[in-house]
Amino acid sequence: MSAGDGPREELVVLLDEDGRATGTTPKAGVHHAATPLHLAFSCYLSDGAGRLLMTRRALHKPTWPGAWTNSVCGHPLPGEALDDAVRRRVRDEVGVDAHDVRLLLPAFRYRAVMPNGVVENEMCPVFAATTTDPLALDPDEVDDARWVDWSNFRAEVLEGRRPISPWCREQVALLPVDPWSAPAQPRSALPPAARDV
Numbered sequence: 001m002s003a004g005d006g007p008r009e010e011l012v013v014l015l016d017e018d019g020r021a022t023g024t025t026p027k028a029g030v031h032h033a034a035t036p037l038h039l040a041f042s043c044y045l046s047d048g049a050g051r052l053l054m055t056r057r058a059l060h061k062p063t064w065p066g067a068w069t070n071s072v073c074g075h076p077l078p079g080e081a082l083d084d085a086v087r088r089r090v091r092d093e094v095g096v097d098a099h100d101v102r103l104l105l106p107a108f109r110y111r112a113v114m115p116n117g118v119v120e121n122e123m124c125p126v127f128a129a130t131t132t133d134p135l136a137l138d139p140d141e142v143d144d145a146r147w148v149d150w151s152n153f154r155a156e157v158l159e160g161r162r163p164i165s166p167w168c169r170e171q172v173a174l175l176p177v178d179p180w181s182a183p184a185q186p187r188s189a190l191p192p193a194a195r196d197v
Helices: 082-094 150-158 166-174
Strands: 011-015 021-026 041-046 051-057 072-074 099-105 109-113 119-123 126-130 142-149
Touching (some): 041 082, 041 166, 051 082, 051 150, 082 126, 082 142, 119 166, 142 150, 150 166
Antiparallel strands (some): 041 051, 041 072, 109 119
16 A cells, blocks of 8 residues: 555455355445345453443444444454454454453354344354453444443343343343353354454
């Protein structure tokens, strides 16, 4: 990229039904009514004292604008290890360093449709991590954030008493009771496209 060029276009990794990479496509246009299956991740950040960082998605985002959800979601770049992608997006979105990043749901996959017909269609391994840093939210990504007691949050989500993004609802039902003390799951259970980097 020459000095006069703008930022490089961000790409996401496309997948087949077995989780193997089939190519890439620009992130900016990947979500629509026929969104192809692609690789993503979610992360649940704790402050080390039993609290989860909830975030509210920026109001201009194309998928689930303004929805409350888990701490950070994102897409690894082509050739980027998922652990590195988690740390990068945590820094980018909420301005902190993620420590003790551990893989908890290596095979999580979901599909969800917004009322306007835009589709999320992802193989989305789920991670937990901790931080003690003060937040510095990126308003392009995050409209608001708050620390909440994990046990209360989990109970409210499982009982349908807390409005939350569809992927977060599904993930909470599968996560360990205490995600930050649970053992990490093996990388061998990741989709092949995520194991190969």
